[in-house]
Amino acid sequence: MKAAVFRGPNQMALEEVSKPLINEYEVLVKVNVSAVCGTDVRIFEGKKTKGVRTPSIIGHETVGTIVEVGEKVEGFLLNDRVGVMPVISCKKCHYCLNGMENVCANRTAIGYEFDGGFAEYIRIPRTAVESGNLVKIPDHVTFEQAVITEPLACCLNGQKKANVKMNDTVVVIGGGPIGLMHVQLAKIAGAKQVILSEPIDHRRAKALEAGADLTVNPMTESLQEIVMNVTQQIGADVVIMAIGVPSLVNSSANLLKKGGTLNLFAGFTKGEMTEIDPNLIHYNEINVNGTSALTRADYHASLSLIEAGLINTEILSSRGYTLESIEEAIANVRNGEGMKSIITV
């Protein structure tokens, strides 16, 4: 089969590799559509290394069609259209037992420890099959829509951590696909106004289409002044960082009202540090938290929102890529030229 093999930082090439073999407890999925995540870009650049093998096949946002089912597998049939939930949790560590399976101490993931979706076929290991990591896609949901389920589920997790509530003012830093998912989810959660900060023009335009009430170009305008003006000098209830730029952490915290929440949603480059004024946290009693991956429940909730037609997936996607043009697909996520690159296999 054809696969985009990752061989180290900035080295990925389409290669002919052997089609994965499955045992009686496993499932083989023909990949129909995979999407490029910001994390894939960081892996490609060598900025994220945890769980990443070389050579390996990355890609953890994948949907496809079942083409082989092991004899002992229950509940799946040939030709079932499925989404692949990448995070495989152990179900027995401290975190799994306490409702935090997304940060399982023994977690493995498809696209990391197991080969991922930038290939024609993907083997779903037994632990994943038995843990419910394959989810059937409703008939009227297209593969291009369904591939948004995984990143949207991570954003749902983030919205919960950020505690977005009815009547809130929410600021989203970064207008990439993840930022636009946060805009949509915050509106669904009842946010009164959502403000999005993003230097790239076409992304600000898309954010307005996605439901943002106001967009700010932080290169030419003062986000701080604008947020204070539209909140009667009180500040935002929630700020979500949808880009991993350490130098923006302090200024993001400064946008909050007392008691507000800053969620560090995007991942940062390993080893990069930031400074934050501790008195912002102390006197203003703000909450600073993070978001990592998704739970199985988040995945189901996310697919359900897409199925109900509540998410504009079109606006988040740049289509037309194939495995042959994967480097371009990754580059265009990195440089912000497109939105989420959708690879049709």
Ligand SMILES: [Zn+2]
């Ligand atoms: Zn991802």
Ligand SMILES: [Zn+2]
């Ligand atoms: Zn665990």
